[in-house]
Amino acid sequence: MTKKLLALFLCILMLVSLAAGCAKPSSEVPEKTKAPESPEAPEVPEEPEEMVYTTLYASEVSTLNYLTTGTQWDQYVGANVIDTLVEYDNFGQLKPGLAESWEVSDDQLTWTFHLREGVKWYDYQGNEVAEVTADDFVAAAKYVMTPEYESSTFYQMEIIKNATEYYDPESPVKDFSEVGVKAIDKYTLQYTLVAPTPYFLSCLTYVCFMPAYGPQLEELGADFATDNEKMYYCGAYILSTFEPQVEHIYTKNENNWDADNVFITKIHRRYNAESATLAPVMVLRGEIDYADIDTSIVDDWLNNHPELLSKDRAIPDYSYFYCFNFNPTYDEEWDPENWKIAVNNENFRKSIMSGFDRLYAMRAIDPNDPESVLQNTIAPKGFASVNGVDFSSLEPFKGVEENYFNEAKALEYKAKAIEELTAAGATFPVKMVLTYRSDDDDWENEYIYLKQQLEALLGTDYIECILNPGTTDNFLTNTRRAGKYSFMRCNWGADFQDPSTWTDPFAPKFDSEAGKYTGNSYNFMDINLNEDNQNETTAVLKEYYALVDAAKAETADMAARYNAFAKAERFLIDHAVVVPYFIYPASYVATKLNAFEGQFASFGVSILRYKGQKVYDHYITPEEYEANYEQWLANIGG
Structure with a gap:
C-alpha cells in the first residue's frame, strides 16, 4: 500500500469511528460468486445451493471457550458461532445484532437492551435446543466473573458495577444479584456501569460479552466448550466438526436470524503443520481458496503468478x-x-x-x-x-x-x-x-x-x-x-x-491468595511492585499506574481523557519499558474472498467473522483488489 493510500485510509477510518447506520441486507446466496467483468459493472450473482471455503491452518486452537480465551486465534471460533448484541457492517457502521434496540439512562450508567425474539440455540448437529434470552447473557457474565474459570478477558467486565468486587474472594459481594448485569424480563437485558463509559457499545462485540446457554454453563462449569459437542450455537455458523490437528468444519446456521447475509455455507479448515509452505503450492493447484504469500516468495509470485496475487485488508486494530x-x-x-x-x-x-x-x-x-x-x-x-x-x-x-x-x-x-x-x-x-x-x-x-x-x-x-x-x-x-x-x-x-484498551496488556496482575503481584502476561513488569522485588523500576511503574488511574477517572471530558492516556503512554515509552x-501492512495473499466484504472495526472480533463474505470462482487479481479497495473507500465517504 502506498503512503498516500494509507494516509487516506487512516483519515477515513477516524471518520468511520464516529458513524452509525445499518447496511441493507442482501438476499442472494451464491456458491462461487463470479467477479464482475469490470469494477464499474458488477454482475448480480446467481443463487446456487452451496458455497464452500477451504483453507489450511498450522496451529491448533488452545480452547473453544470464547468466555475465557484472550487469544485472537481462539476467538475465531466464538466470532463465527456466537452472535453479539450489536455488530459492525463492512463499512464500520454500528448496527443491531441480537439486540434490536437499546437506550441509556440520563446519567449514562444504565444501558437497557431489547433482544430479538425467536433467536434459538442449536447443538453441533443443528438441533434446536432453546431460545436465546436475557438470562443467557447474565449467566455468561457470571461465568466470566468467576475466578475459578480464569477468564483472560474478565478485565473488560470491570466497567460493570460490582464486577471487580464479585471477582475478589476477599470482597463482601458474594451474591451475583448485586452485580450490574440483570435480566429484567425474558427479552430485556440491563447493564449498570461503575461510571459513565462512552465507548460501552464498542465493548459489546468482544467475546466476554457474548451469551451462553445458562443451563449448560451451570451443568458443565469448567468443562464448557472443551469440544464442539459441549457448547451451543446462536451465530452465523455451527462448528459441526472439530478434530484437533485434523480439521474444523463450520456449517452455516440456516436458522440464524440474519441467515440471508451469510453466504458461505461451509468453512473447511484443514490442519497441516507445514501450511505456510504448502498452502501457496496448493493454491497453484487450485486445491484451497486462501494462502498467505510469504515475503520470501513474493518476488517469484510477482514475476510468475501475478494474476493470483492480492492483498489482505490493512486494519489498525x-x-x-x-x-x-x-x-x-x-x-x-x-x-x-x-x-x-x-x-x-x-x-x-x-x-x-x-x-x-x-x-x-x-x-x-x-x-x-x-x-x-x-x-x-x-x-x-x-x-x-x-x-x-x-x-x-x-x-x-x-x-x-x-x-x-x-x-x-x-x-x-x-x-x-x-x-x-x-x-x-x-x-x-x-x-x-x-x-x-x-x-x-x-x-x-x-x-x-x-x-x-x-x-x-x-x-x-x-x-x-x-x-x-x-x-x-x-x-x-x-x-x-x-x-x-x-x-x-x-x-x-x-x-x-x-485509548484505555492500550493499557490493558500492562495492567498489574495481583494474586489475592498469594498476596503478591504475579506479573501480567506480556512483560511481567508489575512483579516489581512486590515488597521483596523493589528496584529502580518500581518507582517508574507506580507513577505509570497512577497516570493510568487518573486517565480512567476522567469520563466527562473526552479531550482531557484522551490526553491523560496519551500522557501515561508517553511516560511508559520515555522510560523505555x-x-x-x-501495524501490519496489507500482506500479500492469494484468496477467493473480497476482503472488503467482511465486517470491519478496529476493535473487538468483527474482522474475524466470515458473515457477509462470498467465495468467488477465481483468485482475486491485483486489479480487482484495487477496484474493491477504491469502491470501499467511496462507500465510506472517501
Missing part, C-alpha cells in the same frame, strides 16, 4: 511493539538472573531502544515501504481521534520520535549502563533471548536483522542476541505468557474504541 521481559523463565544457560539485573536498569533499556533500527528490521515484513506502517506510539495511528486530532498526534506525544534510533545516544546509554550494571553485579555480554515462532520465516528474518544490527552497533562484548525458535502449537501460552524471552515483538488488539514498532 493490532499494534505491534517490543517488550522487555522483567521476569524471564528460560534455561539457566542463558543466565536469566543476569538479564533481570540488566533489564531493571533504565540506561540499559534505553541503549537497546535507541540502538534498535526499527526500519532495518522491518525489511523482513515490508521491504518496499516500511515507513508507511512504522508506529511511534503503542496505540496505532487511525485507531481513534478527539476533536479532529488523531490520538497518536496529541500534545503529550510531541517529540516522542526522539526516543528511537540514534546511534550516538545508544552509545551514551551503553556507557552509563556498563558503569551502573557492573556496580550492581551484572556480567557482560548480557544475553538477550529473542524467541519467535519456528514456522514464521518473516519473524525469524526480522530477528536476524535485529541481531546483526544491534550487535554491530553496541558490540558483542556488551550484548549477545540469541535466536530461540519457539513451538508452533500454543505459541503464546508456551513462550510469551510463560516468560521464555528477553526482548520480543508482541502485539495487542483493541477490545473497544477507547516498551518500544512501539508497527
